[in-house]
Amino acid sequence: MEYIGDVFYEYGGGLYANLTNKCPCRCEFCIRDMVGALGGADSLWLRREPTLEEIKELLGEWNLNEFDELVFCGYGEPTERLEDLLATARYAKSLSPALRVRINTNGLSDLINKRDTTEDLRGIIDAVSISLNAKGPEEYLALCHPRFGIDSFDAIIDYTRRVKEVVPDVTMSIVGGTIPRQDERPCREIAESLGVKFRIR
Numbered sequence: 001m002e003y004i005g006d007v008f009y010e011y012g013g014g015l016y017a018n019l020t021n022k023c024p025c026r027c028e029f030c031i032r033d034m035v036g037a038l039g040g041a042d043s044l045w046l047r048r049e050p051t052l053e054e055i056k057e058l059l060g061e062w063n064l065n066e067f068d069e070l071v072f073c074g075y076g077e078p079t080e081r082l083e084d085l086l087a088t089a090r091y092a093k094s095l096s097p098a099l100r101v102r103i104n105t106n107g108l109s110d111l112i113n114k115r116d117t118t119e120d121l122r123g124i125i126d127a128v129s130i131s132l133n134a135k136g137p138e139e140y141l142a143l144c145h146p147r148f149g150i151d152s153f154d155a156i157i158d159y160t161r162r163v164k165e166v167v168p169d170v171t172m173s174i175v176g177g178t179i180p181r182q183d184e185r186p187c188r189e190i191a192e193s194l195g196v197k198f199r200i201r
């Protein structure tokens with residue numbers, strides 16, 4: 001197939017999957033607005049989305065046993081292609097059963113897919129890292145400009161509460177330096193109250 005951008009790329013000890021550039025947010029700090037690639041990638045802007053068959057073909061070019069984990073992240077929100085993400089994760093685990101699979105998400109999957117999507121992850125996804133980004137709905141709206149509006153923040157909290165029931169390792173994160181220092185503690189308290197890990201990235 002022709003080169004359409006980097007669908008898979010190495011970053012740290014992981015293999016990262018970039019299945020879509022779609023995203024319902026416009027975060028002020030989004031790295032997509034600053035650089036065109038990361039890690040071992042040349043371009044994370046996709047000329048078009050790869051089909052599931054193309055994704056499997058491209059994945060087959062990598063030795064999965066060399067990586068600590070497969071991470072669905074990319075230059076977009078991976079749950080915009082949830083069905084293909086899960087099919088890819090299943091396929092990767094069929095090739096390398098011990099492979100850990102993580103999703104880095106903005107936590108808006110249920111609003112994107114218009115249903116409760118957390119149960120879909122059971123037994124397939126080992127870890128989910130959710131971008132909390134702010135201490136409340138107004139702050140989130142001002143920083144991330146989600147197309148779902150003011151309800152987005154509560155949807156992320158609710159998603160986290162439910163995803164924790166089906167995925168063993170759940171983390172909420174904020175981006176250091178993008179919010180006032182005094183907002184970091186309330187963000188940490190939100191994660192702690194939900195019983196998930198907290199990370200400043």
Ligand code: SF4
Binds near residue numbers: 031077
């Ligand atoms: S959710 Fe992620 S990909 Fe989307 S705009 Fe924000 S930082 Fe960028």
